[in-house]
Structures are given as structure tokens and as C-alpha cells.
Amino acid sequence: MELYGFGESGNAFKVAFALQAMDIDWRLRKVAFFAGETRSAAFRNLNPMGEVPVLVDGDTVLSQSGVILDYLASKTGRFAGRSATERREVLRWLFWDNHKFTGQIGPLRFLTAFLPEEKRPAGAVPFLEGRVKAACKVLDTHLAGREWLVGSAPTVADLSLCGYLWYPEPHGVERALWPGIDAWLDRLAALPGWQHPYDVMPRSFPGADARDK
Ligand SMILES: N[C@@H](CCC(=O)N[C@@H](CS)C(=O)NCC(=O)O)C(=O)O
Secondary structure (H helix, E strand, O other), X not given: OEEEEOOOOHHHHHHHHHHHHOOOOOEEEEOOHHHOHHHOHHHHHHOOOOOOOEEEEOXXXXXXXXXXXXXXXXXXXXXXXXXXXXXXXXXXXXXXXXXXXXXHHHHHHHHHHHOOHHHOOOOXXXXXXXXXXXXXXXXXXXXXXXXXXXXXXXXXXXXXXXXXXXXXXXXXOXXXXXXXXXXXXXXXXXXXXXXXXXXXXXXXXXXHHHOOO
16 A cells, blocks of 8 residues: 655554554655645645545545544454444544544644744644643543553554654643553554654654754
């Protein structure tokens, strides 16, 4: 399979992590996001939403990480949940991730790590920080006394929600403040196939190579 992505994209990392954890043969098609490639006509032809990740599996072309994760889980039967009820729970967390968790963390990290300060819309950063904190409370509370988000085994819901939490750039989630999230991330990092995002897909933000992970 071919994954369109780039190192800094936590949404692409969710899919890369799933491909590796499911032992699927894949290769990266690096997208020059910081040079504007997602806005190009060629990329919009592939995905009119103008976003990575995009997964190509033969004739199947998919975007939206949640849909791609659901596709991979359905195709392999792995990380899928063990019943129809569990699958619905998986979808519930995937939707919540896209709206309330990654949906706030991604923009917060983009504004604080990649956009020059003078270009940040006034008030956006504190607003997003508050939203991320509230979402962390929901996740941390859910994980108290649980190993995984749904049932007794890891699912694509876990692979999705962790997507941005490995990055060194600020993203609003301080592991030390959230013991449930912290322990869950240790369990995820111990899964076969886990690698740090920047070891899976090279970073491309100008000047990033000179910085530590
Ligand atoms: N809900 C989408 C979010 C995808 C997304 O935000 N992708 C970013 C990179 S992490 C992107 O390609 N943005 C391009 C743009 O907004 O122009 C998903 O889960 O796939």
C-alpha cells in the first residue's frame, strides 16, 4: 500500500502506525506540505479535501485517517474490536478523536510550532489549550483502570488517539499531568510496529533537521 504523508503529520502517523502494527507492506509517498503540495491541483485531484493522509491500496483511494483505520481493521480483522458492540465503541472514539482531541491538538501544534508568532490569530492558542485540557480530562478519566480504550485489547481507536502525543513540539498534552494517558502511551510504545513518528517518516519543516527529536 502507498501512504501519502509527511513526518510532522500526526494524522498520517496514525495510519503508518496501523500499517506497521498490522504487518502490512507499505511505502511512503512524501508530500511536501510545507511547500504547499496539498494545495496543488494534482494533490486536490487525488483528495479534493486537500489533506493527508491518503492511502492507496490498488484501486481503492481513501482519505480521512479514521476511515482509513476502519478500512485496515476491517480488511485484516486486526485492531478491530471483538464484537459489533466493540466496533461501534471504536467508531465512537474515532469520531471523538477527530472532533475533540486531535481536532484541537493538531491546530494548536500547528500554530505554536510551525506558524510564526506574528501570524497566529489572537486568542486562538489559549482557546485551543483550554479545549485540549478538557479533552485530556475525558481521555484520562476513561483510561483510569483500563489498559485500552475499547475492550481488553488495542484497537484502531488507540492508534488514532495517540497520533500526536509522541511529538517533541508543544501540542498541549503534558504526559506528566495525566497518569492514565502516560501509562497508556507506554503500553502503545511497547506494541510491535511502534516507532517514533520521525523514524517512520522523515520530518520536512525547514530547519527541523538541526533540532533534537
Ligand atoms: N480529519 C483528517 C485531518 C487531516 C489533516 O488535518 N491533515 C493535515 C496534515 S496533519 C493536512 O493535510 N492539512 C492540509 C491543509 O489543511 O491544507 C484526518 O484525520 O485525516
